Amino acid sequence: MSTGLLALIVVIASLSPLCTLAALWQVKEWRTDRLREHLRSEGILRQLFGVTRPALLALTGIPYIVGVLPEHLWPLTPLLLFIAANALQIVLKKQREPVWTQKAIALCMTSTLLIAVAALETSPRHLPFLPLLVPAFLLIAWMLWQPADALLKRRVMRRARAVRSQRNDLRVIGITGSVGKSTTKELLAHILGKEKTLATPAHVNTEMGVSQWLSQMLPAHQNIDTLIVEMGAYRPGEIALLCSIVQPQFGILTFIGTQHIGLFGSQEVLSQAKGELLAALPPEGHAFLNGDCSLCASLKDKAPCPVVLVGTGGPVDIEAFEIEETPQGIRFRVGTTRYSVPLHGTHNVTNVLLAIAVARALEMKDEEIAAKLSSFSPMLHTFSVREERETTILDDTHNASPASFQAALGWARGQPAAHKILLTSGMIELGEAQDRIHEELGEQAASIVERVIFLNRTTSQAFARGYGNPVEIFRAGETARIPEKSLLLCVGRMKETVIESLIP
Numbered sequence: 001m002s003t004g005l006l007a008l009i010v011v012i013a014s015l016s017p018l019c020t021l022a023a024l025w026q027v028k029e030w031r032t033d034r035l036r037e038h039l040r041s042e043g044i045l046r047q048l049f050g051v052t053r054p055a056l057l058a059l060t061g062i063p064y065i066v067g068v069l070p071e072h073l074w075p076l077t078p079l080l081l082f083i084a085a086n087a088l089q090i091v092l093k094k095q096r097e098p099v100w101t102q103k104a105i106a107l108c109m110t111s112t113l114l115i116a117v118a119a120l121e122t123s124p125r126h127l128p129f130l131p132l133l134v135p136a137f138l139l140i141a142w143m144l145w146q147p148a149d150a151l152l153k154r155r156v157m158r159r160a161r162a163v164r165s166q167r168n169d170l171r172v173i174g175i176t177g178s179v180g181k182s183t184t185k186e187l188l189a190h191i192l193g194k195e196k197t198l199a200t201p202a203h204v205n206t207e208m209g210v211s212q213w214l215s216q217m218l219p220a221h222q223n224i225d226t227l228i229v230e231m232g233a234y235r236p237g238e239i240a241l242l243c244s245i246v247q248p249q250f251g252i253l254t255f256i257g258t259q260h261i262g263l264f265g266s267q268e269v270l271s272q273a274k275g276e277l278l279a280a281l282p283p284e285g286h287a288f289l290n291g292d293c294s295l296c297a298s299l300k301d302k303a304p305c306p307v308v309l310v311g312t313g314g315p316v317d318i319e320a321f322e323i324e325e326t327p328q329g330i331r332f333r334v335g336t337t338r339y340s341v342p343l344h345g346t347h348n349v350t351n352v353l354l355a356i357a358v359a360r361a362l363e364m365k366d367e368e369i370a371a372k373l374s375s376f377s378p379m380l381h382t383f384s385v386r387e388e389r390e391t392t393i394l395d396d397t398h399n400a401s402p403a404s405f406q407a408a409l410g411w412a413r414g415q416p417a418a419h420k421i422l423l424t425s426g427m428i429e430l431g432e433a434q435d436r437i438h439e440e441l442g443e444q445a446a447s448i449v450e451r452v453i454f455l456n457r458t459t460s461q462a463f464a465r466g467y468g469n470p471v472e473i474f475r476a477g478e479t480a481r482i483p484e485k486s487l488l489l490c491v492g493r494m495k496e497t498v499i500e501s502l503i504p
Contacts, residue, residue: 003120003124004120006075006076006079006119006124006127007116007119007120008116009076009079009080009083010079010115010116010119010127010130010131011112011115011116011119012083012086013079013082013083013086013131014112014115014130014131014134014137015086015112016082016085016086016089016090016095017049017050017053017131017132017134018108018111018112018115018134018137018138019095019096019097019098019108020050020095020096020097021048021134021135021138022097022098022104022107022108022111022138023096023097023098024038024047024096025098025138025142026098026099026101026104029206030103030107030142031234033234033235034234034429037428037429037431038428038429041428041429041430041434041458041459042428042456042458043458048135049132049135052085053082053085053131053132054132056078056081056082056085057078057128057129057132059081060074060077060078060081060128061078061128074125074128075124075125075126075127075128078128079127079128079131082128082131103145103149106141106145107138107141107142107145108138108141110141110144110145111134111137111138111140111141114137114140114141115130115134115137118130118133118137153208156208156211156212156215157207157208157211157241157245159211159215160210160211160212160214160215160245160246161244161245163214163215163218163219164214164218164245164246164247165247167218169225170224170225170226170227171225171226171227171249171250171362172226172227172228172229172246172247172248172249172250173188173226173227173228173229173248173249173250173251173252173358174229174231174242174243174246174248174250174251174252174277174280175188175228175229175230175231175251175252175254176230176231176232176233176239176251176252176253176254176274176277177252177253177254177255177256177274177290177296178254178255178256178257178258178270178274178401178403179254179255179257179401179403179404180254180255180290180348180350180351181205181230181231181232181254182202182230182379182382182398183343183348183351183378183379183382183383184252184254184351184354184355185199185200185228185230186199186376186378186379187341187343187351187352187355187373187376188228188252188354188355188358188359189228190372190373190375190376190377191355191356191359191364191369191372191373192226192359192362192364193372195223196223196224196225196226197224197225197226197227197228198217198218198221198224198226198227198228199227199228199229199230200213200228200229200230201213202379202398204230205229205230205231205232206232206238206242207238207241207242207245210229210231210242210245210246211245214245214246227246229242229246229248231243231277233273233274233276234264235264235273236264236269236272236273236276237273237276238273239273239274239276239277239280240276240279240280243276243277243280244280248277248280248281248285249281249282249284249285249286250281250285250286250287250288250358250361251277251278251280251281251285251286251287251288251303252287252288252289252354252358253274253275253277253278253287253288253289253290253296253299254290254296254350254351254354255290255293255296255350255403256270256271256274256293256295256296257401257402257403258270258401258402258430258433258437265431267295271295271298271299274296274299275299275302278299278300278302278303279302279303279304281303281304281305282304282305283304283305284305285303285304285305286305286306286307286308286358286361287300287303287305287306287307287308288307288308288310288354288357288358288361289307289308289309289310290309290310290311290350290354291309291310291311291314291315291316291317292311292312292313292316292350293350297309308357308361310350310353310354310356310357311350311353312349312350312353317357318334318353318356318357318360319334320332320333320334320349320352320353321333321334323346323349324346325344325345325346325411325414328340328342329341329342329343329344330343330344330345330346330348330349330352332349332352334353334356334366335366337366337367337369337370338370339352339356339369339370339373339374340370340373340374341373341374341376342374342375342376342377342378343376343378343383344378344383344384344385344394344411345383345407345408345410345411346410346411347403347404347407347410348383352373355373356369356373379398380395380398381395381396381397381398382395382396382398382399383395383396383404383407383408383411384396388503389503389504390484390485390504391482391484391485391486391487391488391503391504392415392417392486392487392488393488393490393499393503394408394411394412394487394488394489394490394491395490395499396408396489396490396491396492397490397491397492397493397494398493399492399493400424400425400426400427400491400492400493401427402427402430402437402441404491405424405427405441405491405492406441406444408489408491409422409441409444409445409448409449409489412448412449412487412489413447413448415487417485417486417487418483418485418486419450419451419482419483419485419486419487420448420449420450420486420487420489421449421450421451421452421453421482421486421487421488421489421502422445422449422451422452422453422489422491423453423455423474423488423489423490423491423494423498423499423502424452424453424454424455424489424490424491424492425454425455425456425491425492425493425494426438426454426455426456426458426459426460426463426492427459427492428458428459434459434462435459435462436462438459438462438463438466439462439463439465439466440466441463441466442462442463442464442465442466442467442468443466443467443468444466445463445466445467446466446467446468446469449489451472451482452464452467452469452471452472453471453472453473453474453479453502454471454472454473454474455473455474455492455494455498456473457473460473474498476498476501477501479501479502481501481502481503481504482502482503482504483504484504488502488503
């Protein structure tokens with residue numbers, strides 16, 4: 001067989017693992033730190049090489065080494081088996097692939113070219129190992145494109161700064177925190193009125209995502225007077241950079257927990273990173289902090305402007321009283337004004353208070369704010385509750401953090417359902433605290449839910465230790481459905497089809 005044809009076969013055999021890894025890395029925003037933390041928590045060998053291809057290589061390689069497999073059948077046999085495995089994944093609709101952005105196309109095409117060149121230069125007996133080296137080829141492609149990527153990012157951010165600087169009349173509100181950012185953003189946008197307010201969409205909270213969105217949307221919405229920007233971070237300096245682009249006058253800090261602590265390295269570094277928003281505010285600006293979170297409150301001196309603390313247990317500037325959870329949502333009182341918000345979970349009271357505090361600072365009356373909040377529609381997949389086929393579903397699949405996980409369990413404790421089941425993907429990027437946090441969550445769940453279903457094994461064992469009983473690992477078509485009229489807690493990212501498969 002010609003060298004060129006063998007090289008083509010190697011490339012085809014490498015496409016499936018290339019697409020799978022590219023899809024994973026794209027979810028991690030093409031960041032090496034996030035990918036590294038994911039591999040650390042999920043298992044490097046399994047995530048990079050899988051199980052099928054190493055098994056097929058061993059299945060054919062050992063007979064070849066001992067002489068059972070004729071030399072003329074090597075390397076074609078394992079490569080054709082790889083291709084068959086790829087085809088099976090596609091037929092079964094289990095093949096992952098990235099969203100085909102320009103960056104994904106460039107990286108995958110460059111990786112493919114590198115694989116082809118390597119195949120042409122490699123001894124035939126070593127060709128079956130090349131598909132297992134896809135991670136190395138993709139990493140090399142990423143490194144080759146880094147200078148151009150960095151240049152493009154700087155250009156995008158310069159454009160965003162220029163667009164923002166043309167709107168000196170704009171009120172910009174920045175929101176950061178470990179949890180509650182999206183909910184607070186949506187609450188505030190609803191109160192202020194979306195016809196005059198522009199807010200970042202779901203999952204857009206990084207300097208590049210916000211810059212691209214701002215450059216596209218702001219020129220097309222000249223009528224708006226308020227911009228609400230959700231700000232996420234995975235390392236120190238990222239929120240400061242984002243603030244230099246959008247120039248916020250108002251800053252909201254919702255909560256500081258342990259989300260992404262594996263990337264920051266410590267709670268102190270994480271807290272300081274969140275405090276970058278407060279430090280970036282102008283002296284004539286305003287800062288709004290969750291006073292129930294001691295880490296948030298401890299950062300108030302970072303703000304060079306007036307600070308408002310909100311909370312449910314004082315001493316704070318705006319405090320909620322008579323808090324209750326109802327089938328319709330949460331209710332509470334601030335001063336003489338009563339608020340009824342169609343939003344579940346009493347942990348959300350501080351998020352509502354932060355939105356109220358900002359609206360007050362913008363000279364809205366309490367009665368007007370309360371009226372607006374009564375018609376709020378919560379975000380899908382963010383602590384939203386729905387009834388489906390006589391099953392109550394708590395859908396918190398937008399994201400997951402230790403704090404939101406605890407909140408879901410706490411909410412479930414007070415619900416009257418006879419059967420309470422937890423379905424979760426677990427959490428990652430928690431660093432060395434990952435097992436401890438899952439074990440503590442298992443302890444909390446032990447007295448609340450009767451059944452626990454994990455979508456993967458990675459964090460299930462630590463959870464099971466705390467839970468005190470075995471937990472199930474979800475298997476499509478095999479995991480038993482839940483009883484009728486149950487409460488199903490869905491925590492962490494998952495496909496809707498997984499939830500549907502469990503409902504009776």
